[in-house]
Amino acid sequence: MTAIGLFGAGGRMGQAIRAEANARGDVTIVAPDAGAVVLIDFTSPTIFDAQLAQALRASLPIVVGTTGLSSEQQTAIDEATAEIAVLESANMSLGVNLVAHLVREAAARLGPNWDIEIAEMHHRHKVDAPSGTALMLGRAAADGRKIDLDANSERGRDGNAGPREAGAIGFASLRGGSVAGEHQVIFATEGERVEIGHRAESRAIFAKGAVAAALWLKDRPAGRYTMADVLGLS
Ligand SMILES: NC(=O)C1=CN([C@@H]2O[C@H](COP(=O)(O)OP(=O)(O)OC[C@H]3O[C@@H](n4cnc5c(N)ncnc54)[C@H](OP(=O)(O)O)[C@@H]3O)[C@@H](O)[C@H]2O)C=CC1
Numbered sequence: 272m273t274a275i276g277l278f279g280a281g282g283r284m285g286q287a288i289r290a291e292a293n294a295r296g297d298v299t300i301v302a303p304d305a306g307a308v309v310l311i312d313f314t315s316p317t318i319f320d321a322q323l324a325q326a327l328r329a330s331l332p333i334v335v336g337t338t339g340l341s342s343e344q345q346t347a348i349d350e351a352t353a354e355i356a357v358l359e360s361a362n363m364s365l366g367v368n369l370v371a372h373l374v375r376e377a378a379a380r381l382g383p384n385w386d387i388e389i390a391e392m393h394h395r396h397k398v399d400a401p402s403g404t405a406l407m408l409g410r411a412a413a414d415g416r417k418i419d420l421d422a423n424s425e426r427g428r429d430g431n432a433g434p435r436e437a438g439a440i441g442f443a444s445l446r447g448g449s450v451a452g453e454h455q456v457i458f459a460t461e462g463e464r465v466e467i468g469h470r471a472e473s474r475a476i477f478a479k480g481a482v483a484a485a486l487w488l489k490d491r492p493a494g495r496y497t498m499a500d501v502l503g504l505s
């Protein structure tokens with residue numbers, strides 16, 4: 272039985288992870304300071320720093336699912352990986368990680384005349400936009416195109432925004448109801464479109480991925496890992 276310390280146990284993802292642990296029977300969820308061998312974090316950027324510090328103090332590997340982290344927090348993760356194993360992914364599902372792989376490939380093969388737009392929809396409670404997954408898919412597209420996402424993205428068009436910038440990757444976010452997570456990457460050129468998408472039907476897929484990631488990570492050496500490593504997609 273593997274003891275997993277869970278940050279955010281009372282939240283939507285925390286509940287889904289506890290359900291997954293109960294269904295599996297080979298892991299038990301404990302408080303992060305109560306004898307865990309690996310940690311999982313699904314909380315908020317506002318409390319993330321303290322949780323990373325706790326993982327470092329206890330010298331425990333940590334799976335980070337929280338999205339909306341700042342570039343300073345990403346740098347703090349990079350620094351922590353000198354001492355502990357950290358797996359950070361904006362989306363723990365097999366399907367989305369496969370989609371990221373396909374998007375990188377499509378962006379590399381379809382030339383700059385194909386405009387790239389990424390649309391996402393989530394439940395009414397979600398606080399960050401674009402979603403972490405949309406940004407991850409944007410980075411995959413930018414990697415495929417060999418461009419820098421930060422210098423080539425268009426977000427939140429409104430009013431007399433003018434025509435789209437050539438080569439930009441566009442983002443659109445919808446919020447409503449109980450949608451677990453939908454992402455669509457659209458490659459559009461004159462006369463045709465290619466669309467690669469994913470629909471999460473419930474949080475169970477993220478929870479399954481997070482627990483599988485924790486079991487995979489617990490015996491790894493210090494370093495930074497992604498779901499692509501767990502799923503053999505790297
Ligand atoms: N990587 C992935 O596959 C996925 C990532 N996510 C991401 O995971 C994160 C959590 O999502 P979700 O579970 O829906 O969010 P919830 O709001 O349902 O849960 C967040 C949890 O964090 C705790 N928390 C948040 N802020 C504070 C604070 N200031 N002090 C103490 N506790 C705090 C909450 O405690 P309390 O309830 O007491 O407020 C709650 O337990 C988000 O960033 C989301 O984008 C979500 C799904 C999949």
Ligand SMILES: O=C(O)C1=N[C@H](C(=O)O)C[C@H](O)C1
Nearest residue numbers: 338361397402403404451452
């Ligand atoms: O907040 C959510 O719910 C989700 N967040 C992640 C994201 O920001 O991409 C993953 C998933 O889409 C659900």
